[in-house]
Amino acid sequence: MGNSDEAKEPVLVQSVDRAISVLELLLHAGEAGITEIADELGVHKSTASRLVYTLQHRALVEQHGERGRFTIGFGMLKFAGAVTGQVDLARLGTPMCEALAEKLGETVNIAVLDGAGAINVSQARGTSAVAAQNWTGQRTPLHATSSGKVLLATLDEPEREQVLASELVAFTPRTIIDPDELRALLPQVTEDGFATCYEELEPGLHAVAVPVYGLEDEVLAAISASGPAYRLSRKRIKQMVTELREAAAELSGSLGYVSR
Secondary structure, X not given: OOOOXXXXXXXXXXXXXXXXXXXXXXXXXXXXXXXXXXXXHOOOHHHHHHHHHHHHHOOOEEEOOOXXXXXEOOOHHHHHHHHHHHHHHHHHHHHHHHHHHHHHOOEEEEEEEEOOEEEEEEEEOOOOOXXXXXXXXXXXXXXXXXHHHHHHHHOOHHHHHHHHHOOOOOOOOOOOOOHHHHHHHHHHHHHHXXXXXXXXXXXXEEEEEEEEXXXXXXXXXXXXXXXXXXXXXXXXXXXXXXXXXHHHHHHHHXXXXXXX
């Protein structure tokens, strides 16, 4: 009868909306007490207290002193850092892609994790690159790309297992869709510091990727080079790892990473 949930107007979750209002208030005012927060939201002090202490539990707000006022907490930096990191990747990554693509003569991409897939935030084509799809802004599978394997290898076990338990699409006869095979491959990716893809996403396409690190030694992205199989032999792929690592190290440094 057309009475599905999809047809209904979205409903605001009041507690979530109020919690965001608390954060906006603290961002604007710098600090505030429970009474001020309650007055601003038009709620009872007990409701304001529950909201604030929930945010405090997740380190999104902090209290100064036992009965002090509240401010934005360091937990917010994780969210700000994630957004800033992707913006910086796109801004800093574009000239890096262009320089590396010119040096290698092949297509270079930078990809970041996006749930169970990867999003390409930057792409450049080298002088030898034939007409190819523009992957910028496109979502690609983790199990069938070199960048995807690099990113998949960085996930903690529950997230990784969730990806491996999903339907792994075979894009070509060479696509690895056996979870056990992928599970065995990922530690080697971490140990080697790079991942390869031989005709696993498209017939005749080879690729190799290395990780890009962020301020807290975490993998923020993967930078890859791809090209036709007849030109990117396995030997050539391994040679390109050095050049990819040099570019990744430079980009990682620009994003605040300090090599240990």
